[in-house]
Amino acid sequence: MALASxxxxxxxxxxxxxxxxxxxxxxxxxxxxxxxxxFHKWTDHGSVIAPDRExxxxxxxxxxxxxxxxxxxxxxxxxxxxxxxxxYTLHSEDAQVQELAYSTDGGFTFEKYENNPVLEVNSTxxxxxxxxxxxxxNHWVMxxxxxxEYKIQIFGSTDLKNWVLHSNFSxxxxxxxxxxxxxxxxxxxxxxxxxxxxxxxINPGMPSGGSAxxxxxxxxxxxxxxxxxxxxxxxxxxxxxxxxxxFSDTPSEDGVLGVAWASNWQYxxxxxxxxxxxxxxxxxxxxxxxxxGNPETDLLTLVQTPIFGDSIKRQNLHxxxxxxxxxxxxxxxxxxxxxxxxxxxxxxxxxxxxxxRQLQLSILSNKVHGTQEEIKLGYDANVxxxxxxxxxxxxxxxxxxxxxxxxxxxxxxxxxxxxxxxYKLRAIVDKNxxxxxxxxxxxxxTNTFFFSSGHLPESVKLGASADEIYTVDVTVDELSLE
Amino acid sequence: MALASxxxxxxxxxxxxxxxxxxxxxxxxxxxxxxxxxFHKWTDHGSVIAPDRExxxxxxxxxxxxxxxxxxxxxxxxxxxxxxxxxYTLHSEDAQVQELAYSTDGGFTFEKYENNPVLEVNSTxxxxxxxxxxxxxNHWVMxxxxxxEYKIQIFGSTDLKNWVLHSNFSxxxxxxxxxxxxxxxxxxxxxxxxxxxxxxxINPGMPSGGSAxxxxxxxxxxxxxxxxxxxxxxxxxxxxxxxxxxFSDTPSEDGVLGVAWASNWQYxxxxxxxxxxxxxxxxxxxxxxxxxGNPETDLLTLVQTPIFGDSIKRQNLHxxxxxxxxxxxxxxxxxxxxxxxxxxxxxxxxxxxxxxRQLQLSILSNKVHGTQEEIKLGYDANVxxxxxxxxxxxxxxxxxxxxxxxxxxxxxxxxxxxxxxxYKLRAIVDKNxxxxxxxxxxxxxTNTFFFSSGHLPESVKLGASADEIYTVDVTVDELSLE
Numbered sequence: 001m002a003l004a005s006x007x008x009x010x011x012x013x014x015x016x017x018x019x020x021x022x023x024x025x026x027x028x029x030x031x032x033x034x035x036x037x038x039f040h041k042w043t044d045h046g047s048v049i050a051p052d053r054e055x056x057x058x059x060x061x062x063x064x065x066x067x068x069x070x071x072x073x074x075x076x077x078x079x080x081x082x083x084x085x086x087x088y089t090l091h092s093e094d095a096q097v098q099e100l101a102y103s104t105d106g107g108f109t110f111e112k113y114e115n116n117p118v119l120e121v122n123s124t125x126x127x128x129x130x131x132x133x134x135x136x137x138n139h140w141v142m143x144x145x146x147x148x149e150y151k152i153q154i155f156g157s158t159d160l161k162n163w164v165l166h167s168n169f170s171x172x173x174x175x176x177x178x179x180x181x182x183x184x185x186x187x188x189x190x191x192x193x194x195x196x197x198x199x200x201x202i203n204p205g206m207p208s209g210g211s212a213x214x215x216x217x218x219x220x221x222x223x224x225x226x227x228x229x230x231x232x233x234x235x236x237x238x239x240x241x242x243x244x245x246x247f248s249d250t251p252s253e254d255g256v257l258g259v260a261w262a263s264n265w266q267y268x269x270x271x272x273x274x275x276x277x278x279x280x281x282x283x284x285x286x287x288x289x290x291x292x293g294n295p296e297t298d299l300l301t302l303v304q305t306p307i308f309g310d311s312i313k314r315q316n317l318h319x320x321x322x323x324x325x326x327x328x329x330x331x332x333x334x335x336x337x338x339x340x341x342x343x344x345x346x347x348x349x350x351x352x353x354x355x356x357r358q359l360q361l362s363i364l365s366n367k368v369h370g371t372q373e374e375i376k377l378g379y380d381a382n383v384x385x386x387x388x389x390x391x392x393x394x395x396x397x398x399x400x401x402x403x404x405x406x407x408x409x410x411x412x413x414x415x416x417x418x419x420x421x422x423y424k425l426r427a428i429v430d431k432n433x434x435x436x437x438x439x440x441x442x443x444x445x446t447n448t449f450f451f452s453s454g455h456l457p458e459s460v461k462l463g464a465s466a467d468e469i470y471t472v473d474v475t476v477d478e479l480s481l482e
Numbered sequence: 483m484a485l486a487s488x489x490x491x492x493x494x495x496x497x498x499x500x501x502x503x504x505x506x507x508x509x510x511x512x513x514x515x516x517x518x519x520x521f522h523k524w525t526d527h528g529s530v531i532a533p534d535r536e537x538x539x540x541x542x543x544x545x546x547x548x549x550x551x552x553x554x555x556x557x558x559x560x561x562x563x564x565x566x567x568x569x570y571t572l573h574s575e576d577a578q579v580q581e582l583a584y585s586t587d588g589g590f591t592f593e594k595y596e597n598n599p600v601l602e603v604n605s606t607x608x609x610x611x612x613x614x615x616x617x618x619x620n621h622w623v624m625x626x627x628x629x630x631e632y633k634i635q636i637f638g639s640t641d642l643k644n645w646v647l648h649s650n651f652s653x654x655x656x657x658x659x660x661x662x663x664x665x666x667x668x669x670x671x672x673x674x675x676x677x678x679x680x681x682x683x684i685n686p687g688m689p690s691g692g693s694a695x696x697x698x699x700x701x702x703x704x705x706x707x708x709x710x711x712x713x714x715x716x717x718x719x720x721x722x723x724x725x726x727x728x729f730s731d732t733p734s735e736d737g738v739l740g741v742a743w744a745s746n747w748q749y750x751x752x753x754x755x756x757x758x759x760x761x762x763x764x765x766x767x768x769x770x771x772x773x774x775g776n777p778e779t780d781l782l783t784l785v786q787t788p789i790f791g792d793s794i795k796r797q798n799l800h801x802x803x804x805x806x807x808x809x810x811x812x813x814x815x816x817x818x819x820x821x822x823x824x825x826x827x828x829x830x831x832x833x834x835x836x837x838x839r840q841l842q843l844s845i846l847s848n849k850v851h852g853t854q855e856e857i858k859l860g861y862d863a864n865v866x867x868x869x870x871x872x873x874x875x876x877x878x879x880x881x882x883x884x885x886x887x888x889x890x891x892x893x894x895x896x897x898x899x900x901x902x903x904x905y906k907l908r909a910i911v912d913k914n915x916x917x918x919x920x921x922x923x924x925x926x927x928t929n930t931f932f933f934s935s936g937h938l939p940e941s942v943k944l945g946a947s948a949d950e951i952y953t954v955d956v957t958v959d960e961l962s963l964e
Contacts, residue, residue, distance in 0.1 A: 125778060148778035150713070171712040173655075176776050176866075176891055204867055207690040207716055209889040230653040230712045231632070234689055266865050266889065294658050296607060296630035358882075376882060383748050384658075385686055387882040391873075400840075400858060400869040405885040407691040407748065409658055 007273060007456060009430040010340045011312055011479055012262065013280045015039060020278040021268065022128075022180060022243035023259050024088070025063035028250040029106055030081040035247065036063065036107045037259065037280075049086060049101050049110050059096070060128040060180060061088025063107065064140070064160070065249040071160045073102040073113075082106040085160055087142065089127040090117065096126045098144070100160060119155065119163045121146075128180045131160070132248060137222025143198075147177040152200060154183075156223065167224040169198060172214045172232040175205025180213075180243040183220060184256050189289040189303065196220040197288070197302060198227070199235065199244055203265050209403055210266035211242040217288065217300050233302065237408035238388070238446035239264045240433075241281055255285035257307060262433055262446055266401035272450050273432065281446050282428060282435055283307045291442045292411035304441040306428055311482050314342065318476040325359075325464040325472060333476045334364075334459035340479040341429040343460055348471045349381050349412075351419035356465040357381035359472075363429055365455035373451045377427060377436060381469070385409050386425065386438055390449040397450065408445050410438045429457050430479075489755060489938060491912040492822045493794050493961055494744065495762040497521060502760040503750065504610075504662060504725035505741050506570070507545035510732040511588055512563040517729065518545065518589045519741065519762075531568060531583050531592050541578070542610040542662060543570025545589065546622070546642070547731040553642045555584040555595075564588040567642055569624065571609040572599065578608045580626070582642060601637065601645045603628075610662045613642070614730060619704025625680075629659040634682060636665075638705065649706040651680060654696045654714040657687025662695075662725040665702060666738050671771040671785065678702040679770070679784060680709070681717065681726055685747050691885055692748035693724040699770065699782050715784065719890035720870070720928035721746045722915075723763055737767035739789060744915055744928055748883035754932050755914065763928050764910060764917055765789045773924045774893035786923040788910055793964050796824070800958040807841075807946040807954060815958045816846075816941035822961040823911040825942055830953045831863050831894075833901035838947040839863035841954075845911055847937035855933045859909060859918060863951070867891050868907065868920055872931040879932065890927050892920045911939050912961075 008014055013023075024038040038048060049058050066074065066083040074083045084103040089096050097117035101110035119129075125147040134141045142155040142163060151170050155163040182199035195217055203211035213235035218227035235241060244260040262281040263271070271277055284304040293299040308314075318333040325331075347359060360378040376389040391397060391404030412421035426437040436445040451457075464470045490496055495505075506520040520530060531540050548556065548565040556565045566585040571578050579599035583592035601611075607629040616623045624637040624645060633652050637645040664681035677699055685693035695717035700709035717723060726742040744763040745753070753759055766786040775781040790796075800815040807813075829841060842860040858871040873879060873886030894903035908919040918927040933939075946952045 148776040150775070150779060172714060174713050174715060174775055174781060204865075204889075204891050207688060207694070207719060209690075209887070210865075210867070212689070227712075230709075231656050232654060232714055233656060237689060266867065293632070293656055294630040297632060299656060378882075380882070383686075383692075383883055385692070385748065385883070389882045391886070400860075400862070400871045400887055401865060401867070401889060403885060403887040404873070405691070405882055407686075407883055409686050 007432045007451070008276065009279050009433050010338060010481055011308070011430050012282060012433055013037060015276045015278065017275045018277070020276070021261050021263070022060045023245055023261060023280050024060055025086055026245055026259055027063040027065065027084065027107065027248040030249065030251065031079045032082070032106060034106070048108070049088065049112070051090065055092060057091040059089035059091045060243065061086055062130045062245065063248055064131050064133065066160065070140070070158060071102065074104065078104050086110055087118070087129045087131045087160070089129065091127070095120060095122065095124055098129050113161070115161070118161050125149070125177065130182050130245065132183070134222040139222065141183070141222060143181045143183050145178040145181050147179055150174060150178055152178060152181040152198065154223065154225065169225050171216055171227060171230065172200055173202055173205065173207070175202030177203065179203055180245065182244060182246060183225065184246050184258070184286065185220070186256055186286055186288045188300070189287050195288055195300065196225060198225050201242055201244070203242065208239055208406065209401060210239065210264040212236070212239070213241060213244050213260070215302060228300070235302070236260070236444045236446050238406055238444070239403055240448045241446040255287070257283050257285055259283050262448060267399050270396070270399060271448065272396045272453070279433060289442070291439070294411065301442050304437065304444050306435065306437065313480045313482050315478045315480070316475065317478050318474065320472065320474040323472055324468050325470050327464060327467045330461050330463035331474055332459060332461045336458050336478045338478055338480045339431045339456035339458070341427070341457060341460060342477040342479055343427045343429070344475045345425045345462065346422065346473040347379070347425070348420050348422045350469050352469060354466045354469065357469050358465040359470045360463055360465070361425070361427065362461040363427070363434070363457050364459045364461060365451045366458040368452070368454045373455045375434065375449050377425070377434070379423060379425065386436070386445070388434065388436060388445050388447055390434070390447050392449065392451055394450070394452040406445055406447060408438060408443045410443050413439050431456060489914045489933070490758065491761050491915050492820060492963055493790070493912050494764060494915055495519060497758045497760065499757045500759070502758070503743050503745070504542045505727055505743060505762050506542055507568055508727055508741055509545040509547065509566065509589070509730040512731065512733065513561045514564070514588060530590070531570060531594070533572065537574060539573040541571035541573045542725065543568055544612045544727065545730055546613050546615065548642065552622070552640060553584065556586065560586050568592055569600070569611045569613045569642070571611065573609070577602060577604065577606055580611050595643070597643070600643050607631070607659065612664050612727065614665070616704040621704065623665070623704060625663045625665050627660040627663050629661055632656060632660055634660060634663040634680065636705065636707065651707050653698055653709060653712065654682055655684055655687065655689070657684030659685065661685055662727065664726060664728060665707065666728050666740070666768065667702070668738055668768055668770045670782070671769050677770055677782065678707060680707050683724055683726070685724065690721055690888065691883060692721065692746040694718070694721070695723060695726050695742070697784060710782070717784070718742070718926045718928050720888055720926070721885055722930045723928040737769070739765050739767055741765050744930060749881050752878070752881060753930065754878045761915060771924070773921070776893065783924050786919065786926050788917065788919065795962045795964050797960045797962070798957065799960050800956065802954065802956040805954055806950050807952045809946060809949045812943050812945035813956055814941060814943045818940050818960045820960055820962045821913045821938035821940070823909070823939060823942060824959040824961055825909045825911070826957045827907045827944065828904065828955040829861070829907070830902050830904045832951050834951060836948045836951065839951050840947040841952045842945055842947070843907070843909065844943040845909070845916070845939050846941045846943060847933045848940040850934070850936045855937045857916065857931050859907070859916070861905060861907065868918070868927070870916065870918060870927050870929055872916070872929050874931065874933055876932070876934040888927055888929060890920060890925045892925050895921050913938060
């Protein structure tokens with residue numbers, strides 16, 4: 001397989017050639033049972049929506065299925081499930097305005113609306129419309145960013161062409177500007193309730209550096225989002241998770257699916273991949289659950305679950321159950337030939353107090369001229385935090401914005417009466433991308449990493465810094481494409 | 483000077499031996515014109531307040547001057563300016579309660595109140611009282627943390643002994659728990675107005691890892707803090723700035739002075755210093771100013787200015803004015819013998835677009851057996867961010883929580899009609915501590931760094947990645963103690 005020598009991700013989307021940033025207009029065509037995903041400049045099957053004039057650009061936006069032909073663009077020749085309408089930002093030096101285009105061929109080509117723009121407010125910083133149908137209030141809703149006024153604006157429409165401003169939302173970290181807002185209605189696990197989640201991206205200005213997403217939980221009546229509290233939650237604790245967008249019109253049994261750009265504006269233009277730069281994160285399903293923020297207080301929290309398509313083949317390389325690690329042993333699994341792993345470690349930590357209580361999972365490369373490279377992740381019981389260290393000694397890693405060490409916290413899944421605590425760590429490794437799911441997805445860490453040329457993830461090694469502290473169940477799968 | 487071979491900070495406070503974390507009860511004695519600072523366990527001049535029973539601990543708190551003897555602990559033998567009362571947390575396995583102690587000798591020894599505790603609510607997570615006199619409402623105010631309920635609580639008292647709950651405040655990043663709250667009234671630069679700032683520390687759970695402070699700006703009527711907005715501001719963007727506390731009863735002409743612990747719970751217990759661990763940051767004066775968050779919106783922002791005591795001697799090592807850097811030159815300043823620098827770089831950036839537009843300031847160690855170590859900071863005009871890279875290739879730097887690369891943003895101080903932008907970067911380097919002030923303190927980055935044994939900051943080097951991009955004014959001072 002030609003890919004085996006390339007660091008191109010296998011189970012994540014990358015552009016064939018050139019650059020990508022925000023994923024765009026993901027939607028589900030229920031007739032052909034096809035998930036659509038566009039990316040910056042709305043390409044993939046050729047350029048689907050292109051600017052008409054030099055100096056203009058097509059920026060982020062979304063696609064909805066106008067099943068009932070509220071827009072009037074469709075006739076009976078187009079199956080209701082394929083009546084795709086795109087709302088996107090047209091960027092020029094003078095202004096950012098919202099335009100509309102519609103497709104009569106199932107989303108492969110789009111025709112621009114003749115009376116564009118459909119929304120303009122005389123601003124150069126007004127972008128990233130995310131549109132959806134809100135059934136209870138019987139109208140279309142658009143959330144978009146008045147970026148440099150630190151506002152998410154909520155508009156409504158009955159025909160996708162005429163839009164009325166209903167409310168503003170502003171919260172979280174200030175950063176430099178707001179981008180790529182989103183609103184999604186999610187089930188609360190263990191109840192029959194649903195709550196709404198507002199996604200808000202800032203760039204730059206995250207405390208961890210550059211671009212990232214935060215979220216807020218609350219209620220939405222079709223006109224206004226009212227958060228439950230004034231706290232800020234972090235969408236993903238890694239440095240490479242931005243411009244998240246949900247898929248429109250997915251079957252309800254598939255959940256609420258979304259996808260992000262797995263990079264950071266601080267270094268995205270310089271990552272050592274060729275002939276492309278940028279990829280998406282894995283598609284994730286989203287729910288809410290009450291989980292402990294600390295021993296006294298449970299917090300409603302976003303739960304993210306990775307979704308693997310049918311075309312991904314899984315081969316088990318290793319399975320260990322209920323094994324207590326000694327300091328001088330390690331569980332080593334080698335021989336991966338695709339550079340793609342799905343690793344699950346459930347561990348139970350003894351309450352024994354020691355100076356060092358670290359569980360470490362290493363992702364090791366193949367050897368090239370005798371050199372082997374390694375990234376590390378794990379859990380430190382003294383610091384009570386999960387960690388990722390993607391630092392490698394090569395030229396790209398000298399980039400002063402490519403932060404090596406990232407951490408995140410999670411309370412134990414359970415604590416037994418003797419004080420033994422159980423946690424889960426899942427790592428999906430795809431060539432140069434690491435997605436970590438803590439405790440079944442209550443916290444995630446998405447980080448790119450860049451081994452030197454020719455080095456690809458080939459083996460994993462699990463060890464502990466002390467005897468009989470960690471008892472583990474380990475599964476290591478190799479993933480490939482059928 | 484014996485210190486020259488040690489990495490003990492010179493112009494920052496460190497304990498003579500052993501451990502320190504939170505600075506405690508800083509206050510000003512107006513009679514003897516003496517600034518007092520205690521640290522964890524309330525020591526320095528011996529143990530000032532110690533627990534009575536094994537298994538108990540004295541945790542953070544504050545000292546106020548009870549000028550009018552509202553508490554009744556004092557008689558005329560104690561000068562009103564020295565009527566020091568300490569409120570602090572007594573920690574035991576069963577509860578955290580607030581106790582009171584008073585001093586009749588100007589704060590060198592304290593006597594515990596016989597009817598302690600003065601405040602208990604049957605909680606093991608209730609701590610860090612910060613007390614001050616609120617003149618308009620004519621009572622004492624205490625802010626403290628109901629840590630694991632994510633609440634800052636505001637109490638009032640007329641005698642420092644009886645306390646009534648008035649309100650709760652909750653905002654910002656959730657993290658794991660709240661600690662060390664603070665409220666300070668600050669002048670707004672360029673106006674005759676004052677606004678209140680709420681400080682809220684979280685640990686762990688900062689997106690940058692571990693412990694840090696956030697702040698909120700609003701109004702306070704003596705009973706309730708009302709924030710101006712629901713956004714979160716970051717107090718210091720480095721990994722080593724926690725448990726900030728203002729000095730009580732300072733002369734108004736000295737401003738609003740505060741001090742923090744310059745470390746992070748993620749690695750504080752392991753830093754390679756001996757025979758002490760931990761230091762404070764430099765004392766800073768605080769004001770508010772409207773500064774651009776982006777080109778469209780000005781945000782009220784905390785401005786921090788370092789304060790140097792009279793005992794600090796300053797010797798200029800280098801001064802350059804209006805010099806345009808070429809790619810192949812650098813401004814090098816060597817020969818520092820104290821390991822302590824105060825470096826100011828004001829730079830003007832040309833609007834010329836190039837692939838690389840980085841200004842880099844290196845802090846270099848002396849050579850030990852031919853090896854020299856370096857930390858880097860600077861500004862990248864393409865990424866539009868300031869950066870610090872404290873990564874050094876030695877054993878301690880392998881600590882998976884000792885993040886190497888930190889960044890922060892600031893809009894230009896001014897942009898001229900031709901698009902030239904001016905910024906300021908100030909770096910105070912003290913042996914193993916770096917405090918960076920951007921644009922006169924609108925953003926700060928405080929980071930410890932750990933060269934290998936025997937290596938101390940000795941020289942600095944300033945360079946640019948391209949020709950004629952940066953025009954600089956540079957001042958490098960060496961600091962020492964008289």
